[in-house]
Amino acid sequence: MTKYIIKRVIMMICTLLLISLLTFILMHAVPGGPFTSDRKLPEAVEAALNAKYNLDDPLPIQYLDYMVDLFHGDLGPSFQYEGRSVNDFITSGFPVSARLGVTTICFVLLAAIPMGIVAALKNGRWQDMLVMGVATLGVTIPSFVIATGLMYIFSYKLGWTPTIGLDSWRSYILPVIALGGYSLAFIARLMRSSLLEVMGQDYIRTARAKGLSEFKVVTRHALRNALIPVITILGPTIANLLTGSFVIEKIFALPGLGIHFVNSITNRDYTAIMGVTIFYAAFLIAMIFVVDIFYCLIDPRIKYD
Amino acid sequence: MEQTGLWDKLESSNENRERLWTKSRTFAGDVWFRFRHKPTALLGLLLIAALLLFALGGPFLLDHDYSQQNLDYVNMPPSIQVTDTAGSRFYVTPNLKLIEVAEDGTLLAPVPRLQDDFNSRTQTFDYNGTTLTLNYGLTPPALVDESGNPITDVETIHNKDYPLGTDGLGRDMLARLMYGARISLLVAFIAAAVNMVIGILYGGIAGLCGGMVDSVMMRIVDIINTIPLTLYVILISVVLGNNSGLVSIVIALSSVYWVDMARVVRGQVLTLKSQEFVFAARTIGTSSKDILLRHLIPNAMGPILVTVTMLIPQAIFMEAFLGFIGLGVAPPMASLGTMCNDAIEALRTSPYQLFEPALVICITMFGFNFVGDGLRDALDPKLKK
Numbered sequence: 001m002t003k004y005i006i007k008r009v010i011m012m013i014c015t016l017l018l019i020s021l022l023t024f025i026l027m028h029a030v031p032g033g034p035f036t037s038d039r040k041l042p043e044a045v046e047a048a049l050n051a052k053y054n055l056d057d058p059l060p061i062q063y064l065d066y067m068v069d070l071f072h073g074d075l076g077p078s079f080q081y082e083g084r085s086v087n088d089f090i091t092s093g094f095p096v097s098a099r100l101g102v103t104t105i106c107f108v109l110l111a112a113i114p115m116g117i118v119a120a121l122k123n124g125r126w127q128d129m130l131v132m133g134v135a136t137l138g139v140t141i142p143s144f145v146i147a148t149g150l151m152y153i154f155s156y157k158l159g160w161t162p163t164i165g166l167d168s169w170r171s172y173i174l175p176v177i178a179l180g181g182y183s184l185a186f187i188a189r190l191m192r193s194s195l196l197e198v199m200g201q202d203y204i205r206t207a208r209a210k211g212l213s214e215f216k217v218v219t220r221h222a223l224r225n226a227l228i229p230v231i232t233i234l235g236p237t238i239a240n241l242l243t244g245s246f247v248i249e250k251i252f253a254l255p256g257l258g259i260h261f262v263n264s265i266t267n268r269d270y271t272a273i274m275g276v277t278i279f280y281a282a283f284l285i286a287m288i289f290v291v292d293i294f295y296c297l298i299d300p301r302i303k304y305d
Numbered sequence: 306m307e308q309t310g311l312w313d314k315l316e317s318s319n320e321n322r323e324r325l326w327t328k329s330r331t332f333a334g335d336v337w338f339r340f341r342h343k344p345t346a347l348l349g350l351l352l353i354a355a356l357l358l359f360a361l362g363g364p365f366l367l368d369h370d371y372s373q374q375n376l377d378y379v380n381m382p383p384s385i386q387v388t389d390t391a392g393s394r395f396y397v398t399p400n401l402k403l404i405e406v407a408e409d410g411t412l413l414a415p416v417p418r419l420q421d422d423f424n425s426r427t428q429t430f431d432y433n434g435t436t437l438t439l440n441y442g443l444t445p446p447a448l449v450d451e452s453g454n455p456i457t458d459v460e461t462i463h464n465k466d467y468p469l470g471t472d473g474l475g476r477d478m479l480a481r482l483m484y485g486a487r488i489s490l491l492v493a494f495i496a497a498a499v500n501m502v503i504g505i506l507y508g509g510i511a512g513l514c515g516g517m518v519d520s521v522m523m524r525i526v527d528i529i530n531t532i533p534l535t536l537y538v539i540l541i542s543v544v545l546g547n548n549s550g551l552v553s554i555v556i557a558l559s560s561v562y563w564v565d566m567a568r569v570v571r572g573q574v575l576t577l578k579s580q581e582f583v584f585a586a587r588t589i590g591t592s593s594k595d596i597l598l599r600h601l602i603p604n605a606m607g608p609i610l611v612t613v614t615m616l617i618p619q620a621i622f623m624e625a626f627l628g629f630i631g632l633g634v635a636p637p638m639a640s641l642g643t644m645c646n647d648a649i650e651a652l653r654t655s656p657y658q659l660f661e662p663a664l665v666i667c668i669t670m671f672g673f674n675f676v677g678d679g680l681r682d683a684l685d686p687k688l689k690k
Contacts, residue, residue, distance in 0.1 A: 015528050022537070026544045140670035142622060144629050144645060145663040152656050243535040247629055251649065262630045265543055273543060277536050284533045 005293065012289055019281045020070065024063050027274045053077070075275035078264075086275035089264075093257030094279075096166065097249070100179065100256060101241050103172055108180040108187060108237070113230065115184075116191020120226075121218065123196060131188055138185025144247040147178035151251065164253035171252075179248045183237045187230055195226040231295050235288035242280060339683040346679020352672030356665075360486040369467075369477035371484035372637035377402065377415045380655045381471040383478075384463050388448050393432070394462075395448060401441050403430045403448075412466045470657050472647065476637075478661055485639040486665055492554055492640065493620040499559035501613050504566025509597045511567070512574030523571070526564050534561045538623060542632040551634050554627060558620050569612050573605035607684040614677035618670050625666055641666045 041049070050056050054065060069076060075086035119131035151174060155163040162171045198204065199222055207221045208214075242258075249258035257276065264272035330338065340346050364371070379400060387394040387406050394406040395416065403416040416430045416437070428439045438449040464470060469478040511522040538557045545553030577583065578601060586596050602609075621641075627633055628642020636643075641662045648658035 011528075012531075015531050018528060019532055022532075023540065026537075026540050029544050136671075136674075140618075140674055141667050142625055142629075142663075142670075144626070145659075145666065148645075148649065148652060148659055149663070152652060152659075156653055239533050239535075243533065247626065250630065265539065266631050268543070273540065277540055280536055281533055285531055288531060 001296070004296065008289060008292065012285055015285055016282055019285075020067065020278055021063070023274050023277050023281075024066060027270050028059060028062075070278070075279070076271045078272050079269050081269075086272050089260045089272060089276065090257060090279055093255065093260045096254060097242075097245055097256035097258055100166070100172070100175060100245060100248075100254065101238070104176045104180040104183075104241055105238070107176050108183045111180075112184045112187035113191055113227075115188040117195060117218070117223070119188065119192040120195035120199065128192075131192065135185040135189045138181045139189075141181070143178055143181060143244045144251060146181045147174070147248055147251045150174045150178055166254055175248050175252050175254065178251075179241055179244050182244065183240055187233065187237070190233060191226065191230055194229045195222060198222045198226040201225075228295075228299050231291065231298065235291040238287045238291075239284050242284060336680075336683045340679050343679045343682065345675045346683070349672045349675025349677075349679060352668055353676060356486060356669055356672060357490070360483055360490055363483035364480060364487075367477065367480050367483070369480045371476065371480045371639060373476060373480075375471070375475035377475065378404070378412060378467070378471050379475045380473055380651060380658075381412075381464055381467055381475075382655060382657055383468060383470045384461050386459055386461050388459055394460075395432075395437070397439060397448065401428060401439065403432075403437065403439060405432070406462070407465075409462075409465055412464070469661055470655070472644075472658055473651055473655075478658065481639045481644060482641075482661055482665055485641045485644050485662060486669070488551065488634060488638060488640040489621055489624055489642070489666075489669070492551065492558065492624045493617045495555050496558035496562070496620040496624075497613050497616040499555070500563040500566055500616055501609065503559070504563035504612075505570050505602060505609065507563065508567035508570030508572075509574055509602060512571040513578060513593060513597050513601065515575075519571075526567055529561070529564050535623070535626075537561055538627065539630070539632065542627055551638070554624060554632070554634065557627075558623055562616060562619065562623075566609070566612050566616070569608050570602075570605060573608055574601050577601050577604050611677060611681045611684060614673060614680055618673040618677070621666070621669055621673070641669075 054062060057065070066076070073087070075090070078084045078086055078089070115131045115134075119128045122128050151163060154161045154174060160170075161174050162168070166172065166175075204217060204222055207217045212220075245256060245258040246262050247258075248254070249256045250262050253259070257279075260272065261276045261280075263269075264276065379398065381396075381398065385396045385406065387396045394408065396404045396406050396412075398404060403418070404412055405414055405416055406412055416432050418428060418430055421428045426441050428441065430437045430439065440447045440449060467477050467479065469482065472478055472481065507522065507526075511519045538561060541557035541560060542553050545556060574597075578596075583596060583600060586600050591599075624633070624640060625642030625645065628640050628644075629646045631646065633643035633646065634640050644662040645659055645666075648655070648662070652659055
């Protein structure tokens with residue numbers, strides 16, 4: 001187990017290094033520098049800016065500088081908003097995104113798992129049809145369509161929920177549904193098929209044969225094993241919610257990290273794009289790592305190799 | 306062989322004894338048989354066919370071009386509310402222009418504006434010598450005729466010139482939808498094809514070579530798999546810039562999504578390469594390249610096909626996503642994603658501008674997902690759940 005964790009940590013560090021290198025190379029492959037804009041700067045100003053941000057150094061040196069800063073937790077200044085650093089974006093935006101994300105994950109799990117269980121236990125009946133219908137819709141409709149559709153109906157037409165911002169619990173309803181829609185559908189489908197498979201196993205028949213009630217068979221014997229694939233999918237789900245939040249935050253004008261990222265893309269704020277990408281990637285990789293470790297802990301059949 | 310009655314003895318000539326009485330089906334026929342007995346798969350195929358027809362054939366049937374702007378007819382909804390006065394119908398646009406409309410819904414011409422009085426919040430229009438006054442202090446704006454009587458007769462008729470309305474620059478939504486669907490499908494097909502080629506070659510080489518080469522190549526795939534790909538698609542599109550539009554999106558989408566394909570192909574090649582027909586090919590001196598391309602890949606075509614049909618909706622999804630966050634094709638080109646993005650600003654007044662492209666995206670997703678599911682079940686009946 002320890003060996004497995006060490007191996008995974010080494011792998012994680014390699015991946016992070018690769019990501020930072022990749023991001024750095026990609027950002028420097030941009031034609032022109034960060035100060036190239038429609039308005040041509042005077043040459044002296046441009047030279048001074050280049051000198052200030054060490055843009056005259058050879059690329060490997062710049063990369064090393066960036067990495068040293070990165071280890072100190074400094075993601076550099078924003079090139080578009082004078083006086084703001086990329087760290088500011090993250091410290092101001094991430095808590096908002098995280099709150100939305102955690103709420104969404106709770107909602108998804110609390111809704112999707114019961115949905116999947118009901119669908120599996122009522123296999124082929126109307127409850128199953130209903131859940132699978134909703135799940136198919138959730139997988140096929142892009143999140144921004146769900147978000148704008150919900151916003152149009154519930155905020156504009158009915159006026160039940162606020163359109164923008166995150167002031168009260170009501171403001172969370174629409175973003176959470178829109179953000180979680182895809183994952184909800186995916187996990188409900190996964191839960192259904194996994195429970196169906198488990199219910200056909202021999203040990204379920206044994207449990208029934210010794211006279212357990214159906215409720216006990218499902219909760220004590222079937223569900224435990226059926227939940228394992230759902231836990232594996234948690235890592236990718238987190239990734240999904242995170243990238244999904246770009247559009248959701250844009251539509252509902254939430255002051256999260258996602259909207260900063262989208263804005264820095266529109267503004268071509270290269271350091272911000274780079275910093276936020278590395279932050280997101282590191283966060284995601286760490287989350288997937290945690291999920292994997294957790295997965296190994298609850299399923300003793302997994303071989304640590 | 307003729308049977309006269311049910312209880313007659315069968316003729317037992319040799320040639321008929323061994324004959325197979327049912328028609329033998331080819332593998333493709335078998336797949337098609339299973340495929341067409343799944344209603345959702347057939348529906349998906351139908352949706353895709355309709356969509357292709359819409360995107361490729363549609364533009365020939367229209368008078369309007371996707372990029373043709375008409376600033377007189379901005380934000381015209383599909384069904385318009387017209388006020389009826391003595392046989393002439395007028396439509397008041399959201400930005401307070403007056404348009405004369407024929408009875409069948411054809412837009413005739415904008416009525417020339419005489420003056421705009423900010424203080425009384427009225428505008429006057431000259432219609433064939435008579436003056437019409439539009440009081441826009443009221444909501445909704447009220448039209449008043451020459452003698453001062455408000456025109457109250459309102460009827461809703463269908464916009465015949467622009468069946469799906471116009472966008473914020475007065476471009477025909479229907480033409481733009483057709484064009485947008487074409488661009489989205491084009492991007493998706495090219496990206497899927499490129500991913501397929503890269504994935505097949507990468508996975509095939511890894512699987513065929515085995516050993517050190519395989520483990521290094523698969524380690525790289527593992528690393529790529531842990532990287533959040535959406536971020537890198539965004540990054541690559543940013544780097545390639547917006548001016549190349551279509552090309553940069555295709556490159557961004559093709560450069561990362563081949564990983565799944567590579568895994569599928571490697572798995573297939575690993576199971577196939579120890580089979581007798583590969584040994585037979587080796588004994589007669591076939592080169593590794595020919596074994597891969599002529600023997601292994603064709604045998605792995607089933608799973609490859611399924612992966613590709615799943616790649617296409619993924620690419621459409623991703624393209625729409627990129628378009629929506631502002632990294633789509635450059636105007637005046639349109640894709641379904643950029644059309645949704647353009648529509649956000651006018652969501653409150655012209656929601657149809659968002660719902661139309663959104664519907665086309667959903668239909669596309671339905672179609673490809675259903676066909677993918679159907680194909681998977683048809684190609685591998687053992688996989689049935």
